[in-house]
Amino acid sequence: MLINYFDDLEKGIVSSINDQGGKASPRKLYSLEIARLGKRLYSGSNKVAWCGVTAPFDLLHAMGLTSCFVEFIGAMLASTGMAGSIIEESDHAGYSSDACSYHRAIMGAAMKDLMPAPEILVGTTVPCSGGLAVIENLARHFDKPLFILHIPQGDSDSDVAYLASQMKDLTGFVTEHTGIALDRGRLKAVIEKTNEARGIVNEIFDLAKHCPSPANSKDLNNFLITMALFLGSDESVSLARAYREEFAQRLSENRSGVHDEKVRLLWIQNRIQFKNPLVDTLEKEYRAVIVSDELNSITWGPIDPDDPFEGLARRAISIPFNGVTQRRIDHLKQLARNYKIQGAINPCNWGCRQGTGTRGLVEAGLREVGVPVLNLEVDCVDERKFTEGQFRTRIEAFMEMIQTRPNPWQQH
Amino acid sequence: MYYLGIDIGSLSCDAVLIDEGKNVKASSVVPTGARNRESIALATEIVMSRAGITGRDVKATVSTGYGRDRVEEKIASVTEITCHAKGMQALRAGAEVLIDIGGQDSKCIHMSDKTAVVNFAMNDKCAAGTGRFLEAMARALQVDIGEMGGLDKGARGGVTISSMCTVFAESEVVSLIAEGTGVNEIVKGLNRSIAARTVSLVKRVIPDYQGRPVAMSGGVAKNDGVVRAIEEALGCSVFVPDMPDTVGAFGAALFALERSTQ
Structure with missing residues (x-):
């Protein structure tokens, strides 16, 4: 269902740009990139990593993964007016109706087969524990390997070194589970x-x-x-x-x-x-x-x-x-x-x-x-x-x- | 010439007509019902009839309340927060804290002479502690809503209504009746429950509210028991004008006067 949505969205924007003689507002170009990201996530031909908000998406991109924070799906479902019925599905996963609707929508989408299965998941302890919890739920739901980045709250040299070391470990984790090695160049x-x-x-x-x-x-x-x-x-x-x-x-x-x-x-x-x-x-x-x-x-x-x-x-x-x-x-x-x-x-x-x-x-x-x-x-x-x-x-x-x-x- | 303020709330539609000297010539309060255009017409007709004027004598109309956009003859619509502050400042010079409890809203407004509204907060998520809440409780108690204000007389105050949800609070009231608890004790418990919610709203808007003059508007201010409970909880007296439910419409009428003469 969502692949069709993103496909139609991309076609509509491209057609609109062509009608304008190739001119497009930056906001339209932004929407076009969103549609294309959605297509990459849902095409079934890319290796996907579902992540927390503070994951290093460029690092994962360098390793050939299509990565995305899961809240993106909650926002997309809301913008399409589909979130309501999907949110209710999350109650079956033990979510309280008082919990964050971003996360309830994500969990409901997974339970309704509206999220593609990832290769891996990368949870982050920042910005919120609810975000990490939904990633852990998804890892269990999809039965896929999970890597958690423990983001320090301070920015001392040792804090930075601690997280940098985890990010290096993340590249090894990606290689282990996808077979893709890090190309330094x-x-x-x-x-x-x-x-x-x-x-x-x-x-x-x-x-x-x-x-x-x-x-x-x-x-x-x-x-x-x-x-x-x-x-x-x-x-x-x-x-x-x-x-x-x-x-x-x-x-x-x-x-x-x-x-x-x-x-x-x-x-x-x-x-x-x-x-x-x-x-x-x-x-x-x-x-x-x-x-x-x-x-x-x-x-x-x-x-x-x-x-x-x-x-x-x-x-x-x-x-x-x-x-x-x-x-x-x-x-x-x-x-x-x-x-x-x-x-x-x-x-x-x-x-x-x-x-x-x-x-x-x-x-x-x-x-x-x-x-x-x-x-x-x-x-x-x-x-x-x-x-x-x-x-x-x-x-x-x-x-x-x-x-x-x-x-x-x-x-x- | 005359100036008309109309406040279309969830429970009542209020109209106030003033003259150029800001004197109230007539006011009316009618139930809003399902057809608010009819309520607006009726409330307007009543004030004009009471003042002995026709529509041609009304120079300007300002609307307020949830149905403010439904008034066709308005020169402007202004929110009820601003209108209640405007109306109360005219009725009670120097009032700084305004509590307004209407049909489905409770509000606390911090006012000053320089800018009518300094800050405000409204009830969140649900209508507990508002006029609708009291209506539901009156039903459960099988008493007239208009009589509830005096029904707490003689109560010792030992009953607590702890539920924040109107439906659960109603169940609590039914249980208390079944246990044989006196109506006066239950009503006092309900009044204290509303007062507790109101005070938390006041503290959110004006943490240092003590010592500042407090006033109250809205239909619930006609309920003496609720006002007494709020006074007890705040530890100060609360000024309530003669017709607290028309303060918003009065403020709207003042805006009609101001804006049509600017």
């Missing part, structure tokens, strides 16, 4: 592509910081977390270039992502993955733009192509969700300053203990820099729990409140 070429894309993505984010921003609220939706799946490929570089060129052009033509931009917002954690009217409401009724997402920032340095394991380890450790909450708050405050944020929206995804458990601290931290936070209680995957009127009221009341407040970045 190919790995070097892949890491060089990763570094190139990393540099361009940094430029994209810098362009997005302009006031008014060339980005609209949807341009960079789920951008970097998905881009991680393409890192190391030529496509990641060309996709990043397309965004950079588009944003640079919009700026040169004084075109903002949202016409007559009035309010700049920060989205905390993940977006709502199913179709909903909230972003359109923000843009059309309040001229508000989600100009930054918590997960849209490069937190790691370039990786040494000749000795990449240390750099790969530093990258995995660096994500803001790792370690103490204060680190995450500092990151959000920095985003608020860099993007001149006037308000932040925290969806507090149902079932995400990490998201809801820290919301008070996050709210207090952002208020220290003059940024109010709207805590929604929304299931980002299961649209059956979405009551539009309730959420519209909260969003609109938040915007009415922001409109009466002084802009914290115009006072200084």
Whole structure:
């Protein structure tokens, strides 16, 4: 079923690009890469590795594997409106209805034969224990070998060395279970592509910081977390270039992502993955733009192509969700300053203990820099729990409140 | 000229008509029912009839509440959070904490003179502790919802309703009745349950709420027992205006006046 979906999606996008004389917005190119990744995962002709969010996808790509974090499937099912009935299936695997719907959707998809069997699985202890648990469930379900990367919470030299050593061990694990040996020359070429894309993505984010921003609220939706799946490929570089060129052009033509931009917002954690009217409401009724997402920032340095394991380890450790909450708050405050944020929206995804458990601290931290936070209680995957009127009221009341407040970045 | 505010909530549709001096000329509260356009028309007709005016005398209308987009003649719609804050600030100058418990929402709003709404929070996920909750409990107790406010009189306060879910709370109430627990004790337990949820909402929005003037609006504020329980839980008195259920509509009418004269 899903192979047909991704195939149709790819054909539709390609046809649309051809109709436009070969021109495509970067967001369309991004969707095209998603469709192609989906096809690779579901074609049955590629060796697949189901992974945790912080796995080294470029390293696995260098070894010839199509790798993907499993939450991608939860998000895809939500965006296609299929998640609801699939989520219920996970109850048979012992999942509580209070658990994260990303993970329930993944488990339900596996039980309904909507996930291809992988060659291997690579679990990660960051960003959440629920993500690791679903990988362990999948390993048992598919009866396939599982490798777990224990991501340290600190970034001392010994922490980095510990994780780098595990990543080297991962290459041996891949070889053992797939027969594919690590080609150092190919790995070097892949890491060089990763570094190139990393540099361009940094430029994209810098362009997005302009006031008014060339980005609209949807341009960079789920951008970097998905881009991680393409890192190391030529496509990641060309996709990043397309965004950079588009944003640079919009700026040169004084075109903002949202016409007559009035309010700049920060989205905390993940977006709502199913179709909903909230972003359109923000843009059309309040001229508000989600100009930054918590997960849209490069937190790691370039990786040494000749000795990449240390750099790969530093990258995995660096994500803001790792370690103490204060680190995450500092990151959000920095985003608020860099993007001149006037308000932040925290969806507090149902079932995400990490998201809801820290919301008070996050709210207090952002208020220290003059940024109010709207805590929604929304299931980002299961649209059956979405009551539009309730959420519209909260969003609109938040915007009415922001409109009466002084802009914290115009006072200084 | 006159200015009309209409608040279309889940349980009631409220209309308030004011003049250019912000004086309330008439108000009405009708059940929302399934056909809210009819409720809007009825609530509007009643206030105009009471004020002795026609639609041509109304210069501007602002709508609020969940059905705010259903009002056709509006010059703007404003959320009930902002409208309740606006209305209460006009009724009680200096109020900083506003508790609004309506049909399916409970809200706490932190207000200031500079910006009407400083911060706010609403009930999450379910409607426990709201007007609908009280309706279900009144049914279980076989009492009139309008009489519940005085039914806690004389209770010692030994009963606790611990369930957060309306359905389970109703079962708990039925069990207590079967055990022979007095209605006054059960009602006091219910009021305390609502008060506990309300106070946690207040603490979330304004951790240092003590010493700040507190006011309450919404239909549940007409229930004296709930208000007393909230006062006990907060440790302070709570100001309740004469018609707490029309505060949102009053705020909307004030916006109609402001925005049509800007």
